[in-house]
Amino acid sequence: xxxxxxxRPRALTAFVWLYIAWSLLPALIAIGFSFNGGRSRSVxxxxxxxxxxxxxxxxxxxxxxxxxxxxxxxxAAINVAxxxxxxVGLAIVLSRWFGRGSGTLGLLxxxxxxxxxxxLAIAVFLxxxxxxxxxxxxxxxxxxxxxxxxLPFVVVIMRGRLASIPTDLEEAAMDLGAxxxxxxxxxxxxxxxxxIVASVVITFAVSIDDFVITQYLASDDSSQTVPMLIYNTAxxxxxxxxxxxxxxxxVVTGLxxxxxxxxxxxxxxxxxxxxxxxxx
Amino acid sequence: MRGRSFYPFRYLLAIxxxxxxxxxxFVVASLYALFAIALGSLxxxxxxPQPAWNPLDWSxxxxxxxxxGLSPSGGQFWGVFTRTLLYIVLAAAGCVAIGYxxxxxxxxxxxRSKALLLVLLVTPLLVSYMLRMLAWVGLLAPDGYVNEVLxxxxxxxxxxxxxxxxxxxxxxxxIYGWVPYFILPLYASLERLDRRYLEAASDLGATRVRTFxxxxxxxxxxxxxxxxxxxxxxxxxxxxxxxxxxxAATTSMAGNLINTYVEGSQQRAVGAALAATLLIFLAAVLSxxxxxxxxxxxxxxx
Numbered sequence: 001x002x003x004x005x006x007x008r009p010r011a012l013t014a015f016v017w018l019y020i021a022w023s024l025l026p027a028l029i030a031i032g033f034s035f036n037g038g039r040s041r042s043v044x045x046x047x048x049x050x051x052x053x054x055x056x057x058x059x060x061x062x063x064x065x066x067x068x069x070x071x072x073x074x075x076a077a078i079n080v081a082x083x084x085x086x087x088v089g090l091a092i093v094l095s096r097w098f099g100r101g102s103g104t105l106g107l108l109x110x111x112x113x114x115x116x117x118x119x120l121a122i123a124v125f126l127x128x129x130x131x132x133x134x135x136x137x138x139x140x141x142x143x144x145x146x147x148x149x150x151l152p153f154v155v156v157i158m159r160g161r162l163a164s165i166p167t168d169l170e171e172a173a174m175d176l177g178a179x180x181x182x183x184x185x186x187x188x189x190x191x192x193x194x195x196i197v198a199s200v201v202i203t204f205a206v207s208i209d210d211f212v213i214t215q216y217l218a219s220d221d222s223s224q225t226v227p228m229l230i231y232n233t234a235x236x237x238x239x240x241x242x243x244x245x246x247x248x249x250x251v252v253t254g255l256x257x258x259x260x261x262x263x264x265x266x267x268x269x270x271x272x273x274x275x276x277x278x279x280x
Numbered sequence: 281m282r283g284r285s286f287y288p289f290r291y292l293l294a295i296x297x298x299x300x301x302x303x304x305x306f307v308v309a310s311l312y313a314l315f316a317i318a319l320g321s322l323x324x325x326x327x328x329p330q331p332a333w334n335p336l337d338w339s340x341x342x343x344x345x346x347x348x349g350l351s352p353s354g355g356q357f358w359g360v361f362t363r364t365l366l367y368i369v370l371a372a373a374g375c376v377a378i379g380y381x382x383x384x385x386x387x388x389x390x391x392r393s394k395a396l397l398l399v400l401l402v403t404p405l406l407v408s409y410m411l412r413m414l415a416w417v418g419l420l421a422p423d424g425y426v427n428e429v430l431x432x433x434x435x436x437x438x439x440x441x442x443x444x445x446x447x448x449x450x451x452x453x454x455i456y457g458w459v460p461y462f463i464l465p466l467y468a469s470l471e472r473l474d475r476r477y478l479e480a481a482s483d484l485g486a487t488r489v490r491t492f493x494x495x496x497x498x499x500x501x502x503x504x505x506x507x508x509x510x511x512x513x514x515x516x517x518x519x520x521x522x523x524x525x526x527x528a529a530t531t532s533m534a535g536n537l538i539n540t541y542v543e544g545s546q547q548r549a550v551g552a553a554l555a556a557t558l559l560i561f562l563a564a565v566l567s568x569x570x571x572x573x574x575x576x577x578x579x580x581x582x
Contacts, residue, residue: 009389009488016385016397019378023404023460029425030415042421086299093296097285109303114566115311118517118535119555122542123310126317126552130331131309148306151299171286180287184295209408211520230410231520234417235443235527243418246411257406 027250034244041240051240059244064221065229069248072225075142075214076207083147084199087154088192092184094155095162106159110152117149121216124148128217138219145213150206154199161195194268201260208253311559318342318553322546329549342553350557357537357554364534367447368515371454372508375462378455379507383463384496387470388478401467404460413524416453417443420525445528453525454515462507469503470496502573509569516558534558 030041037046051058059065094106112120124145128135135141165188173183211227218224224232226249233242285292313331320332321339332338349357386397404412419426420442427439442449473496481491519535532540538558541551 009385012381012385012389016382019382020397020400023456024400024407026415026419027404027407027412030411030418033418040423042418042424086302089295089297090299090303093292093299096287097292097296099285105300105303108307109299111307114513114562115559116513116517116535116562118519118538119314119559120310122538122552122555123314124306125542126331126548127306127310127313130317131313131333132305144306147302148310151302155299167286174286180291184287184291205406209410211410212517227408227410230408230414231524234410234414234524243414246408246414250407250411253408254406 030243031247031250034240034247036240039239041238041243051244057239057241059241059248062241064224065241065245067222068224068226068229069245071139071223072208072227072249073252075139075146075225076204078139078143079146079150079207080200080203082143083150083203084154084196086147087151087199088158088196090151091155091158091162092188095159096167109155112149113152113156117212120149121145121213124213125216136219137217138223141217141219142214142223142225145217146207146210149210149213150203153202153206157199157202158192158195161192165191194264197260197264197267201257201264204260205253205257208249314552314556314559317549318556320549322549327546329552342549343557345550346553346557360532360534360537363531364516367451367454367533368512370451371458371515372512374451374455375459375507375511376504379459379462379466380500380504383466383470383503384500387467387473388496398467401460401463405464409457410520410524412457413453413521416456417524420449443525443527445526445531447531449525450522450531450533453521454518457518457521458511458515462511464507465510466500466503466507469506470500473499502576505569505573509566513562513566516562 033041033044034051035047035049036044036051037048048054053060055061090109094102094109115123124141128137128141128144135144169191170183170187173187174180178186209227210225211231214225215228215231218228226245230242230246316331316333317329319338319340319342320330321341322328323330346357349355350361352358382401386394386401390397418424421427422439422441426442427436430436430440477495477499478491481495482488486494517535517538519533519539522531522533522536534554538551538554541547541554543551
């Protein structure tokens with residue numbers, strides 16, 4: 001190891017920091033333009049808050065921008081509330097059922113991960129418009145599409161954690177008189193808590209960022225999310241209020257993911273020590 | 281082999297049932313719907329696609345149109361298909377050229393700054409993809425900062441129209457959008473790399489460059505391939521990056537083609553057949569990749 005650490009590769013260090021600057025600065029500049037003094041999104045014309053607070057076309061006074069933010073967060077909330085419980089249940093069955101068909105089921109449950117999102121979006125769109133017509137395009141269809149898209153992420157995260165929990169723990173609990181339900185509730189679920197938090201965070205982030213499925217299953221302007229708004233107006237005459245809207249989305253997402261990450265590490269430390277004590 | 285499960289079957293059904301129903305209803309059924317439309321016919325009066333739910337009604341007319349369109353001699357989809365492959369190969373090469381050094385440094389040489397670097401590598405994934413593209417639409421505008429900087433450096437004499445349908449802009453935008461996704465699986469694989477091999481190479485007198493070429497690089501091939509699969513799959517369906525930084529028909533890719541066909545309701549069935557063809561093509565490539573990695577893993581174990 002010491003031989004490898006003899007000398008730090010300076011050129012490589014510089015390259016990595018350049019990459020990081022390249023990957024993050026453009027978005028920061030775009031957020032900076034939301035405070036532009038004029039209506040340009042590419043030339044700096046002095047500082048103002050007119051695109052945030054004051055003007056008639058500011059974020060705060062625009063139904064279109066506020067509605068897009070509301071739709072983005074509403075869909076993310078619905079998605080987390082449904083995809084996480086469904087995925088946790090599915091993952092528990094996939095890792096605790098060793099009978100026939102479990103392999104095929106595991107494959108089907110994670111299939112959307114290897115289907116390009118555009119193909120999945122078209123498939124769900126055709127299903128909902130040709131067969132299951134009671135699911136109307138708009139919020140309901142968008143939620144269905146996003147949940148279908150996010151479910152495999154939850155399943156993969158949960159199965160990763162479940163694979164590291166030996167079934168001995170639950171069997172021991174049942175040998176000691178716990179009912180299967182108690183074994184689940186008192187042994188398995190507490191050990192799964194960090195992975196559940198991780199699933200919530202990932203599902204939320206994927207939903208907020210999602211564009212293709214959300215656009216395919218939208219109905220009209222009322223179901224327009226922030227990524228759709230950017231796609232539809234970025235090349236047009238949108239004002240810096242668009243940048244302000246995107247900034248709100250990114251900052252709120254960052255806060256929620258940051259809180260989730262904190263909860264994850266706290267839980268894992270507590271639960272991790274608990275599991276270590278069980279193993280002796 | 282232990283029994284099937286120590287949980288009674290009805291418990292498992294109650295826990296996993298809703299998820300199973302969801303997967304059956306929306307994953308399996310929607311892929312079936314895609315094929316039912318693609319294998320359906322066109323209603324002669326309403327000019328609407330007619331799904332063929334019953335396999336006995338399947339008609340291969342739409343697939344025949346796709347297959348003949350993919351013919352190298354004058355097929356209407358051949359140009360888009362080869363352009364898609366070319367752009368994706370170039371973008372994937374760019375992702376390796378930029379992403380490999382970054383993943384390598386953070387996994388092997390970062391030392392104390394590793395945690396910070398990891399957070400910074402994940403951050404782009406949390407910044408909305410569309411915002412990152414919006415940022416470049418501003419920077420590449422005729423009066424944007426890119427032209428301004430190039431003007432200072434006297435690289436261009438007058439503002440250049442980067443967003444007017446240039447292949448180079450599309451490829452660079454694809455690299456920019458997807459390279460963060462390439463770095464993470466590669467980092468994970470380099471991180472797991474057994475350091476004793478590197479120490480052994482160094483103890484036996486190999487220079488750092490030789491160690492890298494003969495030890496690190498061969499051992500990281502599975503990680504590179506995993507990262508490439510992860511970014512290539514979505515790039516085949518990515519129409520939005522292209523649309524935002526170019527929008528021109530001369531740079532359109534498979535995703536743009538499929539999107540255009542599905543949006544126009546008359547040609548929707550052809551769009552579904554194109555999407556299904558893309559799915560079959562990618563499934564074939566993916567199964568080849570999975571078989572090759574399984575074989576490689578067996579050889580290592582032997």
